[in-house]
Amino acid sequence: MSPTHTSVRKALSALLFSGLLIGAVPVISTAQTNPGFSLIWGGSDRQPQKQLSYVLQYGTPKHLKERWRLSLGRQEVAMSMIRITLPSYFDGKIHAENIELRQAPKSRIFSLKKGKEIEVADVSVDPDNGVIEIIPAAPIPAGLKAEVVIDNVTNPSSGMYFVNCSIMSPGDEVPLPKNVGTWVMSFFRS
Numbered sequence: 001m002s003p004t005h006t007s008v009r010k011a012l013s014a015l016l017f018s019g020l021l022i023g024a025v026p027v028i029s030t031a032q033t034n035p036g037f038s039l040i041w042g043g044s045d046r047q048p049q050k051q052l053s054y055v056l057q058y059g060t061p062k063h064l065k066e067r068w069r070l071s072l073g074r075q076e077v078a079m080s081m082i083r084i085t086l087p088s089y090f091d092g093k094i095h096a097e098n099i100e101l102r103q104a105p106k107s108r109i110f111s112l113k114k115g116k117e118i119e120v121a122d123v124s125v126d127p128d129n130g131v132i133e134i135i136p137a138a139p140i141p142a143g144l145k146a147e148v149v150i151d152n153v154t155n156p157s158s159g160m161y162f163v164n165c166s167i168m169s170p171g172d173e174v175p176l177p178k179n180v181g182t183w184v185m186s187f188f189r190s
Contacts (some may be wrong), residue, residue, distance in 0.1 A: 050181030052165060059155070061187045066153040070183055071104060072146045072165065079140040081168040082148065083177055086130035092156035094132065096123040101136055104145040118146065139170045161185045 057067040072082070082101075101118035119137040126132075140146055163185055166177035 050179075052181040052183045054183045054185060056155075056185070056187075059187055061155050061158045063155045064152075066155050068148075068150040068153055070148040070150070070163075070165070072148065072167075072180060074143050074145050075140075075167065075180065076142055077167075077169040077178070078142050079136065079146070079167045080170040082134040082136075083166045083168075084132040084134075084148070085164040085166070086132070087161055087163070088130060089159075090130055090156050090161060093127070093154035094125055094150055095152065096125045098151040098153070099123045099125075099132065099134060100149050100151075101134060101140070102147050102149050104147045114149075115147065155187055158187050161187070 052073065053071045055069040059066075070084070072079075099120075101120055102115040103118060105115045118140060120134060121137040122133075122135040124131075124133045134148065161184075163183040165180040165183070167180055168175055168177055
């Protein structure tokens with residue numbers, strides 16, 4: 001082969017490889033908006049923090065039609081109220097009429113079903129204090145895998161947001177919220 005033919009071949013292969021890399025960047029950045037797998041996360045030895053899983057439909061900052069699926073997992077006690085606390089720097093918008101509770105499907109990988117809806121008695125959103133309170137019509141039984149689904153969310157600015165969740169149980173003598181865990185949510189401009 002001539003030296004010209006070899007250099008043209010190298011240049012074409014480099015161009016093809018760089019084109020593949022550039023085409024893959026948006027896919028990589030979009031995939032980073034949903035939680036990954038972590039072995040250890042925060043907390044002290046006696047009281048480790050629990051990182052909750054979530055799914056964002058888009059994960060793009062300031063997206064106007066986002067859907068959040070916030071997993072509560074299975075709880076050892078029944079839930080009569082769910083309180084979600086947003087950080088003080090949260091600048092997104094959430095509306096009470098777009099919040100619902102659902103029984104989570106057994107597997108998101110093998111099932112595309114939405115899950116059975118859980119009837120809600122009251123939902124309140126306090127944007128000034130960053131608090132969302134959800135009261136189901138009947139207490140959610142212990143052991144039932146539930147999730148909070150929020151439609152038409154305006155996502156906050158790029159960054160990481162620690163969204164905390166606590167619950168109250170029916171029949172508690174002293175109604176104190178029990179910490180369920182934290183959704184560590186990331187929003188990146190793609």
